[in-house]
Amino acid sequence: MKPTRTTGSVIALWVFGVLGVFVAVLPLLAGPYAQAIGRSVLTYLILAVSWDMLIRSGQLSFGIAGFFGLGSYAAVMAGKWLGMAPILTLLLAGVVVALVAAAVGSVVLRLRGMYFAITTLALAEIFRIIIRNWNNFTGGPNGALLSGVIFGGNAAATYTLMLVLGVLAIAASEWFEHGKMHFALTAIRNNEVVAKSSGINIYRYLLIAFVITSAMQGVVGASYAQQFGFVTPESSFHMNYTLIPLALALFGGMYTSWGPVVGAVILGVLGEYLKLYIPYGHLIVYGLIIVLVLLLMPKGIVGLVRARMREVSHD
Amino acid sequence: MTESYQLRTEKLTISFGGLVAVNEINFSLSPGEIVGIIGPNGAGKTTLINLLAGLYYPTSGRVIFNDEDISTRPAHERARLGIGRTFQLIHPLEDLSLIENVMNGFLFAQGMSLRHARDAAAEVCILLGLSDLDRPVSRLNILETKQMEIAKALATAPKVLFLDEIMAGLNSTETLTVIDTVKRIASEQGLGVGVVEHVMGVIRQLTERVVVLDGGRIIAAGPYAEISRDPQVVSAYLGEAHDAED
Amino acid sequence: MSKTLRLQIILGGCVVVAAVLIFLWKPTVLIYGVQRAGLYAAIALPMALILGVVHIVNLAHGELMMVAAYITYYLSRSLGVDPFVAMLITAPVMFGVGILIYKLTISHAVKGPELNQLILTFGVAMVLSQLVNLLTTSQTRKISLDYVTASATIGETSFGTYNFLFVGLAAAVLIGLQLFLKRTRLGQAATAVGQNPNGAEIIGIDVQRTYTIVVAIAAGLMGIIGTFFLTKFSIFPAVGGAYTMKSFCLVAMAGIGNLPMIVVSSLILAVAESSIQAIPGGSGWAPLVFFALIILVIMTRSFRRSS
Numbered sequence: 001m002k003p004t005r006t007t008g009s010v011i012a013l014w015v016f017g018v019l020g021v022f023v024a025v026l027p028l029l030a031g032p033y034a035q036a037i038g039r040s041v042l043t044y045l046i047l048a049v050s051w052d053m054l055i056r057s058g059q060l061s062f063g064i065a066g067f068f069g070l071g072s073y074a075a076v077m078a079g080k081w082l083g084m085a086p087i088l089t090l091l092l093a094g095v096v097v098a099l100v101a102a103a104v105g106s107v108v109l110r111l112r113g114m115y116f117a118i119t120t121l122a123l124a125e126i127f128r129i130i131i132r133n134w135n136n137f138t139g140g141p142n143g144a145l146l147s148g149v150i151f152g153g154n155a156a157a158t159y160t161l162m163l164v165l166g167v168l169a170i171a172a173s174e175w176f177e178h179g180k181m182h183f184a185l186t187a188i189r190n191n192e193v194v195a196k197s198s199g200i201n202i203y204r205y206l207l208i209a210f211v212i213t214s215a216m217q218g219v220v221g222a223s224y225a226q227q228f229g230f231v232t233p234e235s236s237f238h239m240n241y242t243l244i245p246l247a248l249a250l251f252g253g254m255y256t257s258w259g260p261v262v263g264a265v266i267l268g269v270l271g272e273y274l275k276l277y278i279p280y281g282h283l284i285v286y287g288l289i290i291v292l293v294l295l296l297m298p299k300g301i302v303g304l305v306r307a308r309m310r311e312v313s314h315d
Numbered sequence: 316m317t318e319s320y321q322l323r324t325e326k327l328t329i330s331f332g333g334l335v336a337v338n339e340i341n342f343s344l345s346p347g348e349i350v351g352i353i354g355p356n357g358a359g360k361t362t363l364i365n366l367l368a369g370l371y372y373p374t375s376g377r378v379i380f381n382d383e384d385i386s387t388r389p390a391h392e393r394a395r396l397g398i399g400r401t402f403q404l405i406h407p408l409e410d411l412s413l414i415e416n417v418m419n420g421f422l423f424a425q426g427m428s429l430r431h432a433r434d435a436a437a438e439v440c441i442l443l444g445l446s447d448l449d450r451p452v453s454r455l456n457i458l459e460t461k462q463m464e465i466a467k468a469l470a471t472a473p474k475v476l477f478l479d480e481i482m483a484g485l486n487s488t489e490t491l492t493v494i495d496t497v498k499r500i501a502s503e504q505g506l507g508v509g510v511v512e513h514v515m516g517v518i519r520q521l522t523e524r525v526v527v528l529d530g531g532r533i534i535a536a537g538p539y540a541e542i543s544r545d546p547q548v549v550s551a552y553l554g555e556a557h558d559a560e561d
Numbered sequence: 562m563s564k565t566l567r568l569q570i571i572l573g574g575c576v577v578v579a580a581v582l583i584f585l586w587k588p589t590v591l592i593y594g595v596q597r598a599g600l601y602a603a604i605a606l607p608m609a610l611i612l613g614v615v616h617i618v619n620l621a622h623g624e625l626m627m628v629a630a631y632i633t634y635y636l637s638r639s640l641g642v643d644p645f646v647a648m649l650i651t652a653p654v655m656f657g658v659g660i661l662i663y664k665l666t667i668s669h670a671v672k673g674p675e676l677n678q679l680i681l682t683f684g685v686a687m688v689l690s691q692l693v694n695l696l697t698t699s700q701t702r703k704i705s706l707d708y709v710t711a712s713a714t715i716g717e718t719s720f721g722t723y724n725f726l727f728v729g730l731a732a733a734v735l736i737g738l739q740l741f742l743k744r745t746r747l748g749q750a751a752t753a754v755g756q757n758p759n760g761a762e763i764i765g766i767d768v769q770r771t772y773t774i775v776v777a778i779a780a781g782l783m784g785i786i787g788t789f790f791l792t793k794f795s796i797f798p799a800v801g802g803a804y805t806m807k808s809f810c811l812v813a814m815a816g817i818g819n820l821p822m823i824v825v826s827s828l829i830l831a832v833a834e835s836s837i838q839a840i841p842g843g844s845g846w847a848p849l850v851f852f853a854l855i856i857l858v859i860m861t862r863s864f865r866r867s868s
């Protein structure tokens with residue numbers, strides 16, 4: 001979108017693009033284990049991207065796990081009660097979560113700062129409690145089981161599905177980054193009064209961003225549940241689904257569409273190794289990353305690289 | 316004889332807690348005229364603009380624009396209707412560049428596409444004497460900041476425009492530049508302009524008519540020459556302003 | 562001013578009437594509600610202290626309590642002493658933990674954007690709970706003490722009395738904090754800093770030092786409160802999270818800076834919660850009522866602020 005592009009950044013873009021395609025296709029050649037890692041990376045990648053898309057408006061959500069869990073349940077319930085085809089349940093989950101987010105968002109998007117952040121945390125908890133208590137529909141505390149998993153558990157097919165979802169998520173994020181949305185959300189984040197005076201309907205743009213990002217989280221939840229074939233209130237609404245995406249997005253760099261992607265790929269792959277060495281409490285790393293990144297490099301990797309590139313081009 | 320004003324208010328009033336910041340004000344602004352809004356610190360000038368622009372809703376009274384009561388319309392709708400304003404305390408959107416700051420009005424108040432908005436914003440910026448439009452706003456000097464502020468307001472295609480102490484902090488040559496710009500815009504585009512200023516020289520050069528506020532009320536109105544001789548105004552405002560200016 | 566006073570009187574009246582009705586319905590509901598309110602208020606007060614003075618929402622608040630409970634647990638196990646004896650070590654240790662957390666993390670964000678503060682303390686919360694998870698696994702732990710089963714009987718209803726200790730604890734924390742803020746030089750400085758940090762700096766108060774001590778005091782209090790918590794409840798690494806949220810909501814309901822109102826807001830929420838629990842089949846839904854109330858409260862609070 002920037003009118004002047006240096007040759008350096010064009011080359012960087014190409015290198016990045018080719019590398020990206022290579023990394024994305026690699027697991028398809030490398031076999032089921034690589035595909036499993038790739039799936040997990042993509043799951044958190046989409047969540048991280050969606051979280052970042054919302055925070056570009058200045059609204060901090062701790063509710064990722066809530067919409068993820070809701071999507072998981074929507075998909076499994078549709079499979080269980082309606083016998084819907086797995087791939088369609090992803091769509092349904094997206095719609096259900098979007099509707100819930102629209103209803104909830106129309107109220108809570110009047111809140112700002114800590115009030116909004118903590119309310120989203122409470123929302124995730126509310127969803128979990130409702131699902132847990134709605135025994136005869138959701139299976140209550142024991143959760144629910146599907147008769148089979150998506151694509152019969154074919155790792156390559158599932159990986160491809162996640163890859164498609166990941167590409168869609170990045171496309172949505174790029175659309176946010178380069179369209180009118182970018183102007184609206186940045187203006188709202190910087191100064192709401194100035195934004196209003198330019199004719200920006202703040203509430204409308206916040207609602208659009210909230211509904212879209214929540215729906216993305218819901219679809220990821222659905223795809224996750226379809227891969228493993230079960231849901232429980234504790235596992236499907238687990239805090240990890242909030243913690244990890246946050247860490248990935250911060251590490252890669254907030255307020256950019258490539259930051260969360262870079263963060264997810266680097267940390268996602270690293271995380272898989274970590275899991276092997278410290279099976280319990282490997283999540284501490286994500287907490288540490290959040291703290292360290294905020295203290296030492298608040299703009300993340302992408303921010304560092306950009307600053308470096310600017311230095312080079314000024315020399 | 317019905318006189319049709321672009322913008323007028325009827326007994327416009329707002330109170331914050333016990334403080335009545337704007338008190339039963341009847342104000343009007345016609346196309347093409349430049350009106351001065353003056354008064355001592357805390358008189359209610361900025362609050363009046365905020366009421367007109369929809370950042371505050373009145374406790375009582377009405378804001379009428381083209382014969383429509385817009386008292387309860389939110390700020391973003393009023394920007395689209397054509398009520399433009401600058402801010403006394405300028406807060407540029409720091410994560411957007413100079414031209415992107417100006418593009419917002421074209422994008423959202425006028426509903427343009429990105430490409431058209433960029434071209435239109437560039438045009439307005441150049442009209443105002445701005446250059447190097449992709450700069451981050453942190454690199455602007457004070458004159459450029461003020462010019463950008465006017466450009467941002469113009470980007471919403473205002474029919475009436477309020478400038479809240481836009482000259483404050485400028486030296487005398489810079490002030491003259493901005494005075495010229497405002498006059499040109501008002502006459503070329505037929506805008507009604509409301510100018511809030513503490514510098515009396517600016518008011519004298521720019522405006523045909525002046526409204527004096529004090530304690531939220533209009534205490535005098537008329538041409539500058541008359542106003543400046545009004546003993547009430549002198550005691551409420553000019554005395555204090557002369558002290559403050561020196 | 563008189564308007565808020567009238568509002569408070571009306572609110573107070575409603576609470577009293579509701580309390581009498583509940584007492585007539587099921588006395589134990591009121592008793593357990595009051596006991597629980599003590600626990601909630603005690604936990605919320607130190608968070609209110611930090612929010613009021615340092616103006617930071619400490620999302621690691623519940624985790625501080627959790628860490629304190631674990632420290633007391635292992636101390637009392639390894640030394641073979643009563644948890645309340647171990648507390649004599651836990652509280653100062655937590656005071657030190659508070660200093661450490663402030664110096665290492667929060668101090669770098671106090672002047673920064675609110676979003677960064679929230680994410681930072683969220684990160685600290687995750688580090689603490691995951692650290693405990695790493696060291697002790699996620700297994701639930703509990704100390705069995707015979708004195709906690711004490712009970713009393715009035716008429717035909719018998720009920721546990723040990724939890725009244727939480728009411729005493731809340732009262733002690735509240736009175737202690739009020740005395741600290743009003744009577745001690747340090748506390749007065751903290752109040753001044755809370756109201757206007759720049760002004761306080763000008764009149765020669767060391768703002769950073771005040772912040773450090775306030776966070777340390779809050780953490781030290783969590784050392785005590787965590788110990789009390791351990792004597793009655795099971796602990797696990799994630800036990801603190803819910804209390805962070807509940808505390809924030811109680812503070813928001815009371816109004817930031819208003820410590821005594823926290824007792825009232827705790828009473829309302831705790832009694833409401835135990836009433837729902839008393840309805841057959843309602844126990845699972847009790848937390849929902851809590852969170853729904855919380856959102857309601859936050860919404861009305863922030864609406865009032867914006868209008």
Ligand SMILES: Nc1ncnc2c1ncn2[C@@H]1O[C@H](COP(=O)(O)OP(=O)(O)OP(=O)(O)O)[C@@H](O)[C@H]1O
Pocket residue numbers: 331334336354355356357358359360361362363403
């Ligand atoms: N949001 C608000 N809440 C409470 N009081 C307000 C608010 N906005 C303005 N006021 C009060 O209303 C009065 C008028 O303020 P206003 O900013 O309109 O004055 P002004 O004429 O623009 O003064 P100045 O020349 O200093 O800019 C002042 O006493 C101010 O403190």
Ligand SMILES: [Mg+2]
Pocket residue numbers: 360361362403479
């Ligand atoms: Mg003003």
